[in-house]
C-alpha cells in the first residue's frame with residue numbers, strides 16, 4: 001500500500017477529492033495532510049475526515065530549509081511514500097525536491113507548459129486563449145516544469161473572468177487529480193488527457 005501525504009495551503013478542495021478516492025481497491029491511502037499555514041481551511045476538513053495533520057508556519061522559520069526540515073520530519077514520521085501537492089503555494093528548494101524525486105506530484109491550474117507560476121487564468125484570458133485547463137505533473141526543481149502526467153481542458157467562454165474560469169477549471173482538477181494519482185501509483189507514466 002502506497003502511503004500518501006497531501007500538502008495544502010488553503011481550502012483543500014483537491015485534497016478532499018484525493019482522500020475520497022483512496023478507498024476500496026485503490027493501491028494508496030492518505031496518511032498525512034500537511035500545510036505551511038496553520039489556519040488553512042483544508043486542515044479542518046482533513047481532521048473531520050479522520051486524517052492526521054501537521055502544520056508548520058513557514059513565516060516562523062528563518063529560512064526555507066528550516067521550514068522544510070520540519071516538513072521532512074513530519075513526512076518521515078508518517079512513513080510517507082508519495083507526496084501530492086494540492087494548492088501548496090510554497091516554492092520548494094532543489095534539496096527538498098531531490099529528496100522526493102519521482103515521488104512528488106503537483107496540480108497546476110493551466111495547460112502546461114503555458115503559464116507556469118501564478119495568475120494563470122488572468123494570463124490565459126489576457127492572451128485571448130480559447131482553451132484553458134489544468135495539469136498534473138511530477139515536481140522537479142524548476143517551477144511547474146516536470147513531466148506531464150495528465151491534463152484536463154475547458155473552453156474559455158465569452159465574458160469569462162479569472163474567477164469564473166478558475167471555478168470551471170477547479171471542477172476539472174477534482175476529476176483529473178484522483179485519476180492521475182491512481183495511475184501514477186499503479187506505475188503508469190504516460191499522460192492522461194481528459
Ligand code: GAR
Nearest residue numbers: 010011012013014015087107108109
Ligand atoms: C487549485 O486551483 C490548484 O490548481 C492551485 O491552487 C488551487 C487550490 O485549490 N495551485 C496552484 O496554483 C499551484 N501553483 P484547493 O485548495 O481548493 O485544492
